[in-house]
Amino acid sequence: MKHCLxxxxxxxxxxxxxxxxxxxxxxxxxxxxxxxxxxxxxxEIKSELNKKPENILRSLNELIDRKLVVKSDKKYFLSSTGxxxxxxxxxxxxxxxxxxxxxxxxxxxxxxxxxxKFIKKIHIWENAELMESDTIExxxxxxxxxxxxxxPDKSI
Amino acid sequence: xxxxxxxxxxxxQKEIKFLTNSxxxxxxxxxxxxxxxxxxxxxxxxxxxxxxxxxxxxxxxxKGYVVNINNIFYxxxxxxxxxxxxxxxxxxxxxxxxxxxxxxxxxxxxLKFDALKDISPLESSELIESTPFDIFKTVKLYKEFxxxxxxxxxxxxxxxxxxxxxxxxxxxxxxEIELILEKKVSNAFIESxxxxxFDKESNSKISVKTxxxxxxxxxxxxxxVIILGFYKNDGKFDANAVYISKxxxxxxxxxxxxxxYKNVASEYIYLKE
Numbered sequence: 470m471k472h473c474l475x476x477x478x479x480x481x482x483x484x485x486x487x488x489x490x491x492x493x494x495x496x497x498x499x500x501x502x503x504x505x506x507x508x509x510x511x512x513e514i515k516s517e518l519n520k521k522p523e524n525i526l527r528s529l530n531e532l533i534d535r536k537l538v539v540k541s542d543k544k545y546f547l548s549s550t551g552x553x554x555x556x557x558x559x560x561x562x563x564x565x566x567x568x569x570x571x572x573x574x575x576x577x578x579x580x581x582x583x584x585x586k587f588i589k590k591i592h593i594w595e596n597a598e599l600m601e602s603d604t605i606e607x608x609x610x611x612x613x614x615x616x617x618x619x620x621p622d623k624s625i
Numbered sequence: 626x627x628x629x630x631x632x633x634x635x636x637x638q639k640e641i642k643f644l645t646n647s648x649x650x651x652x653x654x655x656x657x658x659x660x661x662x663x664x665x666x667x668x669x670x671x672x673x674x675x676x677x678x679x680x681x682x683x684x685x686x687x688k689g690y691v692v693n694i695n696n697i698f699y700x701x702x703x704x705x706x707x708x709x710x711x712x713x714x715x716x717x718x719x720x721x722x723x724x725x726x727x728x729x730x731x732x733x734x735x736l737k738f739d740a741l742k743d744i745s746p747l748e749s750s751e752l753i754e755s756t757p758f759d760i761f762k763t764v765k766l767y768k769e770f771x772x773x774x775x776x777x778x779x780x781x782x783x784x785x786x787x788x789x790x791x792x793x794x795x796x797x798x799x800x801e802i803e804l805i806l807e808k809k810v811s812n813a814f815i816e817s818x819x820x821x822x823f824d825k826e827s828n829s830k831i832s833v834k835t836x837x838x839x840x841x842x843x844x845x846x847x848x849x850v851i852i853l854g855f856y857k858n859d860g861k862f863d864a865n866a867v868y869i870s871k872x873x874x875x876x877x878x879x880x881x882x883x884x885x886y887k888n889v890a891s892e893y894i895y896l897k898e
Contacts, residue, residue, distance in 0.1 A: 475660075475709075476660065478709065480712040480715065481652075481655055483712070483715055483716060483719060485645055485715055487722045488711075488714065488718045488719075489645055489646060491718065492641045492645065493642040495635070495638060498638055502634075535725075536726070536729055548729045549728045549729050549734060550725045550728045550729055550733075552733055553721055553728070553733060553736075554717075554718060554721055557744060558714065559742070560743060561710055562637055564706075564707075564710045568706045568707055569703070575702040575706060576703060578702075580705065580706065585709070586877070588706055588709045588710065589709075589713055589743050591706060591710075
């Protein structure tokens with residue numbers, strides 16, 4: 470029987486509390502991404518996010534309580550955990566876009582042999598070009614493949 | 626649901642909210658991720674009542690996440706790929722939450738490795754800390770897991786105290802060691818190596834890459850373990866605490882980090898007796 474990752478995945482014991490807390494709140498997510506790789510004073514944040522100032526301040530304090538944001542000398546920046554969290558969330562969005570860009574392709578092909586690593590790095594295919602054979606160029610994909618194999622250092 | 630109208634941040638965020646906001650919906654999605662099911666099958670596997678199942682399945686169908694073929698419900702392939710990513714992100718978030726106090730005492734915002742965009746493999750790891758009664762607890766781990774390993778990849782921030790003991794073990798066994806060291810440590814290591822008295826020939830291969838800029842982390846990966854250490858916010862390496870995992874996924878993740886680090890280091894120096 471062929472190995473299928475999806476048969477084995479078990480997330481049933483995992484709690485979703487913090488994930489929901491972050492991902493289902495537009496303003497908290499906006500703040501995390503807005504502060505990624507930078508520090509800002511409150512006025513800068515207010516001017517960049519299209520949200521009510523009182524909501525921004527309340528959400529910032531919530532994120533500070535959750536140890537994801539730090540305030541120092543009137544500047545806000547991500548904590549170490551906030552930084553890693555933002556990196557991981559950005560990757561999710563990149564993966565989502567990649568999956569969506571090639572929705573029809575994925576739907577028409579088996580994904581049962583995909584590894585978890587491939588699925589988690591699927592964003593690398595976001596800008597991939599789909600090459601398909603047709604009735605006129607029946608062997609197109611094979612020809613391109615062989616050309617690349619024979620000239621690995623040259624781009625086509 | 627999918628297709629190009631969702632290729633922007635706000636819409637993706639709304640979809641994530643739809644998928645994760647309800648525990649019942651998550652149970653159903655998890656059930657279908659493992660295999661297609663009838664309504665009865667979903668009820669048996671999740672324990673949810675039929676009304677809740679019907680409502681959620683109907684919502685999932687209308688948004689295109691689930692398709693009904695002869696009364697068997699399937700996740701679309703794109704849904705499976707998306708959900709797998711969400712579930713792994715959840716693991717990463719849970720790890721960060723559980724370890725927030727420790728991680729926030731360490732400088733991680735300068736770490737830009739691609740591997741860190743998915744830290745779910747660390748979910749299985751254990752934090753080991755030295756104590757006043759065992760101040761060398763973490764240092765001893767490197768010896769415990771290094772001895773007897775056939776292959777070691779390591780990014781090491783300090784000169785191991787009993788280096789000759791390490792050399793003896795390496796040369797009595799056929800091992801392949803790749804080290805990435807800071808300049809000062811690299812020089813000291815090579816000097817110790819050149820001063821070491823070899824009793825016999827060995828098939829071991831030891832290669833050293835020197836990194837001119839400071840290290841950002843400490844990493845020790847063998848076929849059986851990954852040990853990971855960080856620098857504190859004051860810039861000093863925290864030798865008193867490391868994460869350790871023996872899970873295959875964590876070990877492979879550690880090897881990915883090592884490969885990324887190799888690209889920013891100098892060329893290898895291959896050490897010979």
